[in-house]
Amino acid sequence: MQVKDSVVVVTGGGQGLGRAMAVDLAAQGAKLALLDLNEEKLQETVELVREAGSEAHYYLVNVADEEAVVSTFEQIVKDFGALDVLVNNAGITRDGLLVKAKNGEVTGKMPLSSWQQVMDVNLTGVFLCGREAAAQMIKLGNKGVLINISSISRAGNMGQTNYAAAKAGVVAMTVTWSKELSRYGIRTGAVAPGFVATDMVAAMPQEVLDKITSGIPLKRLGQPEEIAHTVRYIIENDYFSGSVVECNGALRI
Ligand code: NAD
Numbered sequence: 001m002q003v004k005d006s007v008v009v010v011t012g013g014g015q016g017l018g019r020a021m022a023v024d025l026a027a028q029g030a031k032l033a034l035l036d037l038n039e040e041k042l043q044e045t046v047e048l049v050r051e052a053g054s055e056a057h058y059y060l061v062n063v064a065d066e067e068a069v070v071s072t073f074e075q076i077v078k079d080f081g082a083l084d085v086l087v088n089n090a091g092i093t094r095d096g097l098l099v100k101a102k103n104g105e106v107t108g109k110m111p112l113s114s115w116q117q118v119m120d121v122n123l124t125g126v127f128l129c130g131r132e133a134a135a136q137m138i139k140l141g142n143k144g145v146l147i148n149i150s151s152i153s154r155a156g157n158m159g160q161t162n163y164a165a166a167k168a169g170v171v172a173m174t175v176t177w178s179k180e181l182s183r184y185g186i187r188t189g190a191v192a193p194g195f196v197a198t199d200m201v202a203a204m205p206q207e208v209l210d211k212i213t214s215g216i217p218l219k220r221l222g223q224p225e226e227i228a229h230t231v232r233y234i235i236e237n238d239y240f241s242g243s244v245v246e247c248n249g250a251l252r253i
Helices: 016-027 039-051 066-080 112-140 161-184 206-215 224-236
Strands: 007-011 031-036 056-060 085-088 099-102 105-109 144-149 186-193 243-247
Touching: 007 016, 007 066, 007 112, 016 031, 016 039, 016 224, 031 039, 031 066, 039 056, 056 066, 066 112, 085 112, 112 144, 112 161, 112 186, 144 161, 144 224, 161 186, 161 243, 186 224, 224 243
Parallel strands: 007 031, 007 085, 031 056, 085 144, 144 186, 186 243
Antiparallel strands: 099 105
């Protein structure tokens, strides 16, 4: 699919990877619908999209709220008259060990709330936005692309029972959607980034981050623009569907 003139929805478009994707695609002539919880950040991204030479609307919405997601996708189609691509990018971490134990005594467990919050945003949010985007694309009778942002953590990662499960889940959704939606001309894809320099990674303790960086064969974190480039590759490649692209500086976990 040609990026120029396509209407692209990016969830979590306020900052980080979502913002980089919005700016990259805007520079190629895409129009952006940006979803996020943070209005100030959304306004900044809209401004950057304009500076890149395109247009954007923003929608203040929690991707885990069914009613809000349904009405937002209706509104996007009203505002743009089209919907070509969804990037399911909004995501959170609530890291913690499953159980912590010292001297044989259990001193902590991952709270159910940490599990549930991550499931709500990283899995239910992806499901709801994917469902609504696909429904609108089919109604419009056009081709489309659904892209889910997974993570290297989908392989299983210390302290990320919740996040790893959700990020493996979005890959399973990606494959399922390719089987169900190819008949409508809708392609799917997932991107599994390694560690990328955004606020999400900056929130990690410095000594953990140093250890991670020294273990990355390319010896540096990824840049948000490098993940945006990978998303653009999936949009532009018409024979790409149902698979995951890893972009991680050769790191294996
Ligand atoms: P970030 O925290 O910098 O940005 C995430 C954005 O999502 C924020 O603007 C936030 O407001 C928004 N958001 C959070 N919950 C939301 C909700 N319920 N509804 C709507 N918007 C919501 O994170 P990032 O590093 O840019 O990560 C983006 C995606 O990439 C996430 O899915 C993350 O899991 C994934 N990822 C990131 C990395 C990394 O190293 N940064 C690596 C692998 C995967």
